[in-house]
Amino acid sequence: MPPVNRRNHLLAIDQGTTSSRAIVFDARGAIVASAQREFDQFYPEEAWVEHDANRIWTDVLAVCREAIDRAGLSAADLAACGITNQRETTVIWDRATGEPIHRAIVWQDRRTAERCRALADDSTEAWLQERTGLLMDPYFSATKIAWLLDHVDGARARAEAGELAFGTIDAWLLWHLTDGAVHATDATNASRTLLFNIHDQRWDDELLAFFDVPAALLPEVRDTASDFGTISKDLLGAEIPIAAMVGDQQAALVGQACFAPGMAKSTYGTGCFLMLNVGETAVLSRHRLLTTVAYRIGGRTTYALEGSIFVAGAAIQWLRDALHLFEKAEQTQALAASIEHTDGVYLVPAFTGLGAPYWDPAARGAILGLTRDTGIEQIVRAALESTCYQTRDLVGAIGDDAPGPRELRVDGGMAANDLVCGFLADILQTPVERPEIIETTALGAAYLAGLQVGLYESLEAVGALWRAERRFEVTREAAEVDALYDGWCRAVARVRCAD
Numbered sequence: 001m002p003p004v005n006r007r008n009h010l011l012a013i014d015q016g017t018t019s020s021r022a023i024v025f026d027a028r029g030a031i032v033a034s035a036q037r038e039f040d041q042f043y044p045e046e047a048w049v050e051h052d053a054n055r056i057w058t059d060v061l062a063v064c065r066e067a068i069d070r071a072g073l074s075a076a077d078l079a080a081c082g083i084t085n086q087r088e089t090t091v092i093w094d095r096a097t098g099e100p101i102h103r104a105i106v107w108q109d110r111r112t113a114e115r116c117r118a119l120a121d122d123s124t125e126a127w128l129q130e131r132t133g134l135l136m137d138p139y140f141s142a143t144k145i146a147w148l149l150d151h152v153d154g155a156r157a158r159a160e161a162g163e164l165a166f167g168t169i170d171a172w173l174l175w176h177l178t179d180g181a182v183h184a185t186d187a188t189n190a191s192r193t194l195l196f197n198i199h200d201q202r203w204d205d206e207l208l209a210f211f212d213v214p215a216a217l218l219p220e221v222r223d224t225a226s227d228f229g230t231i232s233k234d235l236l237g238a239e240i241p242i243a244a245m246v247g248d249q250q251a252a253l254v255g256q257a258c259f260a261p262g263m264a265k266s267t268y269g270t271g272c273f274l275m276l277n278v279g280e281t282a283v284l285s286r287h288r289l290l291t292t293v294a295y296r297i298g299g300r301t302t303y304a305l306e307g308s309i310f311v312a313g314a315a316i317q318w319l320r321d322a323l324h325l326f327e328k329a330e331q332t333q334a335l336a337a338s339i340e341h342t343d344g345v346y347l348v349p350a351f352t353g354l355g356a357p358y359w360d361p362a363a364r365g366a367i368l369g370l371t372r373d374t375g376i377e378q379i380v381r382a383a384l385e386s387t388c389y390q391t392r393d394l395v396g397a398i399g400d401d402a403p404g405p406r407e408l409r410v411d412g413g414m415a416a417n418d419l420v421c422g423f424l425a426d427i428l429q430t431p432v433e434r435p436e437i438i439e440t441t442a443l444g445a446a447y448l449a450g451l452q453v454g455l456y457e458s459l460e461a462v463g464a465l466w467r468a469e470r471r472f473e474v475t476r477e478a479a480e481v482d483a484l485y486d487g488w489c490r491a492v493a494r495v496r497c498a499d
Ligand SMILES: Nc1ncnc2c1ncn2[C@@H]1O[C@H](COP(=O)(O)OP(=O)(O)O)[C@@H](O)[C@H]1O
Pocket: 018, 268, 269, 270, 271, 312, 313, 314, 315, 316, 317, 329, 330, 331, 332, 333, 412, 413, 414, 415, 416, 417
């Protein structure tokens, strides 16, 4: 056997909403070792969500050390590091001390909903969509930044004087990993702020003025795969080049090797994020889906359309934790497979309203079509199927904006469920592929870092590494699944509040 080239390993930092992880990959994209830490969520008021940015930083450092240790490697063996992160979450810190001025405001936080309503009208929404690809919504960073500047004593004056720095989590980690030497972000993360013009790829002065955000706060925006500096020697024992930063859903698109227009991935965790590569021209949605930067490499930008479902795996958690129908999420597959169909039962998991393409925040969930024969199996199956029906809603909306996918690559915890993947293929009338490496987010960050330092020649070379663990073919006729989907549409109509 040829000797293992120790210098060919890659470190991926995957900083998510509930946990921070580090994974060491070999050059073929196989996992060598990993480490993970969960951290506290803070809910200071109804619909507010905060994170302790310092805790995120110390956890990230700890999991990097653990993962490298478990891999039996030292930092000197790592060719590069890639960072992927929960997007939109907003941190502002003091440039002199590196201390945050407040806890991070998380992407889920709705405290600026009123502010967004006050700023929004039809022409503003159209203007924002045209420049940023996004919608006026508290989800994105701009109104979170303004909130911090207006609610932390003296922050606005200090920001204008250049004393403070803003970053999404990627930039916050980069600052600390480089000992305060680099204040930068990448184009995917910048494209989630509402301050970034996705066409000319720069911070937009008119957007900054509109949201009242001083330019002095902002990081430099670099390519997704580029030189972001090096991890300071003091931290891990040797310098490691930081060669990629990328938002987590975009990282999954890369980890799933969706590099050609028309390729799509869907990540099924608590919620679901579907992303379609649309190529090098931004496509604006007619269904209020998001247009976002998929990646920027060598100065060339690839765009994506993105749609999200608020509740996917969360419906399974609800059946488990609130209704106590089973103990483990994995049991749902056997329960659902023990019957052929739900007998007309539909579960619409609109616990927090309906997202794309309905956009009905006041809608609430329902289980419809109950009879005396309905049991746990029908309800569980209906919950699993609801994720597939919602995906068809999204694919239908996306298909109206751009050519839809010929197959769908899936990942995330719920994609482990064969029944979900099979039903999804039938409902979409499109084959569904599940990859061998399910950690697509971290893998995408590692691939981009490897590309930047020359471990891979091109995206095509990365694409050649992608392998399906299983492909789910379409097994039912369109007419049969259309009838099922019609039933779903009627169920959704019953719970909707908005027209
Ligand atoms: N075999 C399964 N069948 C159905 N749902 C599952 C299965 N395994 C996990 N889940 C669901 O997937 C979610 C966890 O996926 P994960 O990707 O870890 O989510 P997140 O990153 O959002 O925390 C949970 O909501 C869980 O209920």
